[in-house]
Amino acid sequence: MTEKLYYIDSFCKEFDARVLACEAADGYFEIQLDRTAFFPEGGGQFGDSGTLGGVEVFDTKEKGGEIRHYARAPLAVGDTVHGVLDFAKRFRRMQCHSGEHIISGLIHSLYGFDNVGFHLGEEDVTIDINGVLTDADLRRVEALANEAVAKDLPVRAWFPSAEDAAALPYRAKLTITEGLRLVEFPGYDICACCAPHVKTGGQIGVIKLLDFANYKGGVRIHMLCGEMAREDYHGRYTAVKKISELLSAKQCEVAEAVERLKGENESHIREIGALKKALAESMAASAAETSGNLLLFAPQLDAVSLRTLVNNALPKCGGICAAFSGSDGAYNFCMASKTVNLKEKAKAIGEALHGRGGGSPEMICGSLAANRAEIEAYLQ
Numbered sequence: 001m002t003e004k005l006y007y008i009d010s011f012c013k014e015f016d017a018r019v020l021a022c023e024a025a026d027g028y029f030e031i032q033l034d035r036t037a038f039f040p041e042g043g044g045q046f047g048d049s050g051t052l053g054g055v056e057v058f059d060t061k062e063k064g065g066e067i068r069h070y071a072r073a074p075l076a077v078g079d080t081v082h083g084v085l086d087f088a089k090r091f092r093r094m095q096c097h098s099g100e101h102i103i104s105g106l107i108h109s110l111y112g113f114d115n116v117g118f119h120l121g122e123e124d125v126t127i128d129i130n131g132v133l134t135d136a137d138l139r140r141v142e143a144l145a146n147e148a149v150a151k152d153l154p155v156r157a158w159f160p161s162a163e164d165a166a167a168l169p170y171r172a173k174l175t176i177t178e179g180l181r182l183v184e185f186p187g188y189d190i191c192a193c194c195a196p197h198v199k200t201g202g203q204i205g206v207i208k209l210l211d212f213a214n215y216k217g218g219v220r221i222h223m224l225c226g227e228m229a230r231e232d233y234h235g236r237y238t239a240v241k242k243i244s245e246l247l248s249a250k251q252c253e254v255a256e257a258v259e260r261l262k263g264e265n266e267s268h269i270r271e272i273g274a275l276k277k278a279l280a281e282s283m284a285a286s287a288a289e290t291s292g293n294l295l296l297f298a299p300q301l302d303a304v305s306l307r308t309l310v311n312n313a314l315p316k317c318g319g320i321c322a323a324f325s326g327s328d329g330a331y332n333f334c335m336a337s338k339t340v341n342l343k344e345k346a347k348a349i350g351e352a353l354h355g356r357g358g359g360s361p362e363m364i365c366g367s368l369a370a371n372r373a374e375i376e377a378y379l380q
Helices: 087-111 135-151 162-166 226-247 251-286 303-316 342-353 372-379
Strands: 014-024 029-033 050-052 055-063 066-071 080-085 115-120 125-129 156-158 182-185 189-192 207-215 218-225 294-297 320-327 330-337 355-359 363-368
Touching (some): 087 125, 087 135, 087 182, 087 207, 087 218, 087 226, 135 207, 218 226, 303 330, 303 363, 330 342, 330 355, 342 355, 342 363, 342 372
Antiparallel strands (some): 014 029, 014 080, 050 055, 115 125, 125 218, 156 182, 207 218, 320 330, 355 363
16 A cells, blocks of 8 residues: 555655566556655646656556556556656645635535535636535635635645544535545635645635536535646736727727727628628629620639629629639639529539539529639639
């Protein structure tokens, strides 16, 4: 049985251990030690990474009741190796996991809801709560959680006796009969948990609830803590600063500036659509009548105005009325006819002009990779 140093000291960054086993796997090696500070994946938190004897350990999991270190190269059984944890990554995870305990504890005590799901990713942390909460509820929880951080209370992690556990109002997703480990944030939460945590609440840094959405009859909360929250804030601040500069607006007023810009853009889109429609109608009116196919090239038209052009020009055409927008090698098309079944002809047109599309017997639309000369040679 491997001695779990992360239970003794969650801040243990380096250690020496003896190699008990090393098994080759698919492109990596599974190594067992007599003692380790590497936490295996569990409780919603990923396994640790680092090095053993200079060899990269990219993940740690518990398999068959044993802790397996997933390494890039083998280690000799019986050798003593020096382990170095990627503690920066571990500490980020501890900050977020500890923050999640405080948030879940507060929600349980204030509203009676339970945490039924938790995932700690590299960029996001989610908590699934089995009850509906409002934005105001979560702002209240966030404020109280950060008050808890500011108190910098000591965090306790221990294995209680069965008698002691029976007397404690702890949270747990599963019924645990052996090896129950509790983590306590005094006054805020006691929860069954196998993962390493910070030593005091102040080490969490800050708790920020980012967003929430309805999920399976409750809510899914997105949150970050500590260093991950700082990085997220820096990214958002940088983005807002850039938008502020582009819009010549104060940072606190960028939302209003974007709303104005959106309104102006929608107005311009309507104006452009009206102009394209008028252009299509004008081109159709000036098109010469023909008993054969009528080909019209209008690079600036979109799909809607191409249809307008074809519908208006079709009465002047005895064969296929075809309109094209774009440029050589990248044309969009719309074709209509009263005399040719275009649905049947679509495959042949696509093969001849390197395109694809479809529609009805009366009209087909799509795209072509041909040039204008190829189109005119085929359709005229």
